[in-house]
Each structure stands twice: as C-alpha cells, then as structure tokens.
Amino acid sequence: MPASRSYDPHPSYQPVGGEVMVGWPALAADLPLGPLVLAVDGPAALDWAALADGLAGAVRSAGRDVDLLDVRDHYAAAGERIAAQPVPAGDPFFTPLSQAQVADLFDSVPRPERPVQDGVVVVYGPGASLCGPDVLWYADLPKRYAEAAVSKGELPVGVNLGRPAEPGELVRLFYTDWPVLDRHRDAIAGRVDRWIDVQDTARPAALDGAALRSTLAYLARGPVRTRPYFNSTPWGGQWAASELGFTPQAGNTALGYELIAPEAGILVGDKGGAQVEVPFQLLCVEHPEDMLGEDVHRRFGTSFPIRFDYLDTMGGGNLSLHLHPRERYMREVFGWPYTQHETYYVTAGEDGAQVLLGLTEDADLDTMRRQVEDAIDNGNPMPVEDHVQSHPATVGQLFMIPAGTPHASGAGNLVLEVSATPYLYSLRFYDWLRKDAAGASRPMPYEHGFANLDTARRGEDVTKDLIQRPRTLREGPGWREEVIGALPEMFYAVHRLVVAQGADILDDTAGRFHILNVAAGEGALVETHDGRTHTLAFAETITIPASVGPYRVRALGGDEVKIVKALVVEP
Numbered sequence: 001m002p003a004s005r006s007y008d009p010h011p012s013y014q015p016v017g018g019e020v021m022v023g024w025p026a027l028a029a030d031l032p033l034g035p036l037v038l039a040v041d042g043p044a045a046l047d048w049a050a051l052a053d054g055l056a057g058a059v060r061s062a063g064r065d066v067d068l069l070d071v072r073d074h075y076a077a078a079g080e081r082i083a084a085q086p087v088p089a090g091d092p093f094f095t096p097l098s099q100a101q102v103a104d105l106f107d108s109v110p111r112p113e114r115p116v117q118d119g120v121v122v123v124y125g126p127g128a129s130l131c132g133p134d135v136l137w138y139a140d141l142p143k144r145y146a147e148a149a150v151s152k153g154e155l156p157v158g159v160n161l162g163r164p165a166e167p168g169e170l171v172r173l174f175y176t177d178w179p180v181l182d183r184h185r186d187a188i189a190g191r192v193d194r195w196i197d198v199q200d201t202a203r204p205a206a207l208d209g210a211a212l213r214s215t216l217a218y219l220a221r222g223p224v225r226t227r228p229y230f231n232s233t234p235w236g237g238q239w240a241a242s243e244l245g246f247t248p249q250a251g252n253t254a255l256g257y258e259l260i261a262p263e264a265g266i267l268v269g270d271k272g273g274a275q276v277e278v279p280f281q282l283l284c285v286e287h288p289e290d291m292l293g294e295d296v297h298r299r300f301g302t303s304f305p306i307r308f309d310y311l312d313t314m315g316g317g318n319l320s321l322h323l324h325p326r327e328r329y330m331r332e333v334f335g336w337p338y339t340q341h342e343t344y345y346v347t348a349g350e351d352g353a354q355v356l357l358g359l360t361e362d363a364d365l366d367t368m369r370r371q372v373e374d375a376i377d378n379g380n381p382m383p384v385e386d387h388v389q390s391h392p393a394t395v396g397q398l399f400m401i402p403a404g405t406p407h408a409s410g411a412g413n414l415v416l417e418v419s420a421t422p423y424l425y426s427l428r429f430y431d432w433l434r435k436d437a438a439g440a441s442r443p444m445p446y447e448h449g450f451a452n453l454d455t456a457r458r459g460e461d462v463t464k465d466l467i468q469r470p471r472t473l474r475e476g477p478g479w480r481e482e483v484i485g486a487l488p489e490m491f492y493a494v495h496r497l498v499v500a501q502g503a504d505i506l507d508d509t510a511g512r513f514h515i516l517n518v519a520a521g522e523g524a525l526v527e528t529h530d531g532r533t534h535t536l537a538f539a540e541t542i543t544i545p546a547s548v549g550p551y552r553v554r555a556l557g558g559d560e561v562k563i564v565k566a567l568v569v570e571p
Contacts, residue, residue: 005523005535005537006537006538007243007244007537007538007539007540008537008540009227009228009229009244009245010227010267010271011226011227011540012267012269012271013215013219013224013267014268014269014270015207015211015212015214015268016215016217016218017214017215018207018208018210018212018214019207019211020206020207020268020273020274020275020276021206021207021208021274022203022205022274023204024054024055024057024058024204025058025061027055027058027194027196027206028058028062028064029062030208031059031062031120032135033118034118035115035116035117035119036120036121036133036134037121037123037131037132037134038120038121038122038123038133038134038135038136038137039123039124039128039133039135039137040055040122040123040124040125040138040196041124041125041126041128041136041137041138041184041188042139042140042141042198043126043140043161043177044158044160044163044164044177044181045141045145045159046139046140046141046198047198047201048070048072048124048125048158050201050202051124051198051201051204052068052070052122052124054201054202054204055122055124056122059120059122063118064119064120065115065120066121066122067119067121067122068121068124069112069121069123069131071109071110071123071124071125071126071127071128071131072125072164074108074110075105075106075164076105076107081100081104081105082098082104082105082161082162082176082180083095083098083176084096084098084100084176084335087332087333091445092171093443093445093448094334094425094448095176096333097179097335098175098176099335100176101180101183101184102126102127102130102180102181102184103130105161106130109127110131112131114134126181126184127184129184136188136191136192137193137194137195138188138189138192138194138195138196139196139198139204140185140195140196140277141198142199142263143262143263144231144257144263145199146159146173147263148249149168155167155168155169155170155173156168159173159177160172160173160176160177161176161180174424178262182281185279186282186285186302189285189286190213191209192212193209194206194208195208195276195278196276197276205269205274205276207276207278213286215268215278216278216282216286217286219283220283220286220287220290220547221287221290221548222534222545223526223532223543223544223548223551224266224534224542224543224545225542225543226258226259226264226265226266226280227265227266227277228256228257228258229246230249230253230254230255230256230257230310231249231254231255231257232248232249232250232251232252232253232254232255233252233254233255234431234434234442235313235411235434236251236253236255236312236313237252237312237313237315237316237411237412237414238252238253238312238314238315239348240253240310240312241253252316253312254311254312254313255309255310255311255312256310256311256312258308258309258310258517259280259307259308259309259515260308260423261280261281261284261303261304261307261421262281262421262423264279264280264281265277265279265280266279266280266283280304281302287547288301288302289546289547290545290547291304291513291543291545291546291547292304292513292546293511293546293547294511295511295512296512296513296546296568299568300338301337303337303421304421304513305338305420305421305491305492305568306418306419306420306421306566306567306568307417307418307419307420307421307423308417308515308517308541308566309417309419310347310415310416310417311344311413311414311417312414313409313413313414313415314348314349314350314413314414316411317411317434318410318411318432319408320408320426320429320430320431320432320442321356321384321388321406321408321428321429321430321431322408322426322427322429322449323404323405323406323407323427323429323449323453323454324339324340324341324342324403324425324426324452325340325404325452326339326404326452327339329452330403330422330425333448338422338491339403339420339422340419340422340423340425341402341403341489341490341491341492342401342407342417342418342419342420343398343399343400343401343417343485343494344399344401344409344415345396345397345398345416345417345418345564346394346397346398346413346414346415346416347395347414347415347416347520347539348395348413348414349393349394349412349413350411350412350413352412353392353410353413354393355391355408355409355410355413355415356384356389356390356391356406356407356409356410357388357389357399357401357405357406357407357462358405358406358407358457358461358463358466359387359388359389359406359454359455359457359459359462360387360388360389360459361458361459363386363388363458364387365450365455367386368386368387369446369450372430372444373446375430375433376441376444376446379433381432381433382429382430387406388406388407389462389463391463391467393409393413393415396520396562397467398467398468398484398494399466399467400466400467400468400485400487400490401466402454402466402487402489403454403489404452404453404454405454405457406449406453416519418492418494418515418517418564418566420490420492427446427448427452428442428443428446429444429446430444466487468484470482470483470484470496471483471484476505478499478502478503478504479498479499479500479503479504479505480498481496481497481498481505481507481565482496482498483495486569491568491569492567492568492569493566493567493569494564494565495565495566496562496564496565497553497561497562497563498560499521499553499554499555499560499561500560501557501558502555503554504552504553504554504555505552505553506550506552507550507551507552507553508550508551509545509546509547509548510549511546512546512567512568513543513544513545513546513567513568514543514544514565515542515543515565515566515567516541516542516553516563516565517539517541517542517563518536518537519539519562519563520560520561520562521538521555521559521560521562522557522558522559523535523536523557523561524536524553524554524555524563525553525554525556526542526551526552526553527553528549528551529550529551535556536563
C-alpha cells in the first residue's frame, strides 16, 4: 500500500502522445516549411510585445523572413461595444456577464497575404485566430497573474480586452474580458496546433495540439487534481503558510483556490521539469459528458458547477458581512444561469472561533440599513450581532449558506468552502471598518445586498435548517457515508466519508462527477475500476469525473480519515 504523503502544491500529469517543448527556438524550428501565416491567439493580459519579439527572433535565427501583425492595431475604436451595461445603470460594482464575441472587437478582421518563399507572417493578439491562418497557436497566461495584480492594486496597462493602451479596470476584467475570452478560447481549442504556456515569456513551454487533446481525453476519464494557489486579502490568515508551505503573496494566505473551474489549471509534464498549465475548463468543453455526466451537462452546459476553496482566517480577521444573489436576481442582473449557494466546512479552528450566519429573530432591517450606511459614511462600528447570529465554529461542522443568507467566517478559522462555482458576487454590508494598504475601504454594494436578503429564515430556523447534524446514508465494516448538508433550494449536497485506519469504502459516480477533499487524517488512496490510482493527502482536493463509475477510497496512515464529498443532486 502506498505511504501517505504531505500536501503537493504542484500535482502534475504526463502528456499523452507528445512531449513538452521549451523555448522559442524549438517552437520556431518545428514550424512547417514553406510560406505560411501563423496566428498566435490568447488573452489580453499577457505580454504580447515580449512574445512577438521572442518568436520573431527565433524565426529569423532559423533562417526565415518574418513579418509581424498585431491584431490589436485593427480593433474598432469603439472598444466598449463588448461590455455589458450595468443594471441598474451606473452601478460601479458589477455588470452582467458580457455575451459579446471577440469578433465584435473588429469592424473588419485583417487577412494578411501569404508571404513568398519560406517566409512567415506572425499575426498575434486576442482574436488572431480569426484571420484564417495556416497554423494556429494559443498562448496562455493563468488568470491568477491578474488576480495577484488585483490584490496589489496594480492592474497593468493593457490587461483589459480591447484597451491595449489603457490602465486596467477590475469590473471590466471580471465581467467582460474573462467571459468573452473564455468563450473564444473554448471555441478554438479543438483546432489549436500548439498550446503555449507563457508564464515565462522568454522561455515558453508548449504542447502540440494533438497531444493536448489526447491528454485531455485521458484526464477526463480518471481522478485529477488542479494546481492550487492562495491569494491574499485584508482579512487573511497564516494557516496555509505554516501548514502547507505556501509563500504569502501579500502577507497572508487568505483564499485558497483548490478547484475553482474558471481559474483552475492542470499541470502537464515532468514533475519538477518542463510543464504547461492547461485550463481545467477545457476538460469540460472537450469532454463534457465524461467530466460532468449526461444529466449535469444537460443542466449546466459546459460549466463545472461546484467549487472547493479555502478561507484562511487563522491569525487573520473576520470576513466581511455579506451574502450572495438569489436565483432570479443572479440571472436578470448579473447574467449567470445559476447562483452562488455556499457552504462552510470547518477544517481547523482556534478556541472561541465563530461563524456568523442568518438573521436573528428580532433583526430590524430598517435599523440594519441605517447602521450599514452610518459605517460607510461616518466610520462608526456596526453592532453586527444585533442582526446576524453567531455560532461556534466547531471543527467538522458544515454551515449551509443558501443565496440570500447573511454570513461571514470569523477570525481563527480554516474553512473549506464547498459552493456553487460563481464566486465574484459578494454583496457586502460591512467590513469592520478595515482599510487596504492604500488606506481605502473595500467596495460595499449593500443595495444589492438588501435587494437579495432572505428575511423569511431567521432565529431558530437558521439553526434547524442551516446547521445540520450528520445523517448516516450507508455504512459497513470500518466505514460510513454521512449526509452533512442538503437543502431543497440547493442543487448540490455535501457528504462525508469516514474511513477507519486500513479500511476502504466503495463508491460509484453513477453518471455524475464527485469532488473529494481530505478534511482529517493523513490521506487516502483513490483506485478506479480500470486500475488508475491517485494518492490524496490531507487538505488536498480531487475531481472524480462522471465517467469513472465505480471506485474505491482507502484510508492511509495511522488514523481515521474523513473525506468531504460533493455532488450534484436531482433537481
């Protein structure tokens, strides 16, 4: 039996049917002979000038003439045509998700002529694939680079799509650029000739298109982990730095991205060697029924609908008091087809830690609104517990947080969020009068918050409905499966596998993906019916695609293992 191991921040998988190439000279040498138009498409946020210089220099060094065409120079002047208009008009916090296409940036897409003899025309920038190239490459930079810039308040010039010479804007990035660029990437992924990871623009790593698609097909049929990372926020703690070895970007490890599909990546290549990072979302685009299952795919399209992330306030502060949009509001105002239900599973905690959840029985909303506005306008503290209940953050307890429920994780917690995938809609009421490094307060979109506040569930109903006791679903020698959270209004349920030392439990995806996280104990071994195995250490998260079917989970180490499991349930 494999030994248990420590948390791996860089899980990786071997490519299928190819090898990772490194450096512009190797990529240039692999281009087809003869005159050709090469398109290099990709997101707005990467350093396109450095990419063009590196690639052109390598092509010239290979003895070929090269001409460069930056498609951004051909965007229509009215770049705002791709942005959705906020609802209500003038809202500074949010816009609906843009439904535009990258093609909408152009009045006319450039169509370069094929060069003479052995020359190469390199067309580059977001939308380059539209020019009708002979060869198509996609250059990618993970979204966490823009996220890191956001946390530092340093969104660079050119990070926004259609604005190559303007300073970055956060609302534009989240609600226009990312959805438009993601749709474009997904649409062309099936015909990309080479996938290029440009985290190091001077030394890119790449996988040819056929190997990319073979690798995706393989990964979509077995257990797979995404590359985790942690962001810093004003309330962040230190648990992931001290326990998992992450280096804080800005002083803390507040938000741990275990599996947030729109931003998650999978490392492909040699462990400790050359690797490319491939978006997890491509698994759902290229193999939706294998990954999601037929029923889930029918319901959610190619959107992977559940996320796992950590909220680390160990040695930090309280999260803001906030809630998330209710279903109809999410569709009509923000443009998501499903909403941001959440749950908090307490993985670790300090003595006396609390979770704020649900209205008190006698909460007065008019008073609450006045106090929210007084805190924003005059800097007066808000008596939060006059309006919202405080509950002990007992390790192993799950707190259900349906959309519209006011909540916050208190200081001293490590919370595993098991939630619906939408994650950019925190409708804040109060942030404890905190300031950021520049002395500014965080945005408080409290009008959206009050428009979504569920006033029906309060008092004892909060405890009864949202702080549920485990219910044994099935059990056997040395194991049991518990339901620790399920509500009629939420499309997913949270279970817990409890496996004794040396014991194992059989499970089956039954046509719907599972997500597992080792919440207590040293680790587990996941074994599929076709012989694939994957070790999972404490705090790690793994996806079991719907296509896996029957699988076994075996406890590793000398202690009982507790595994949090999430799955989509019947509508």
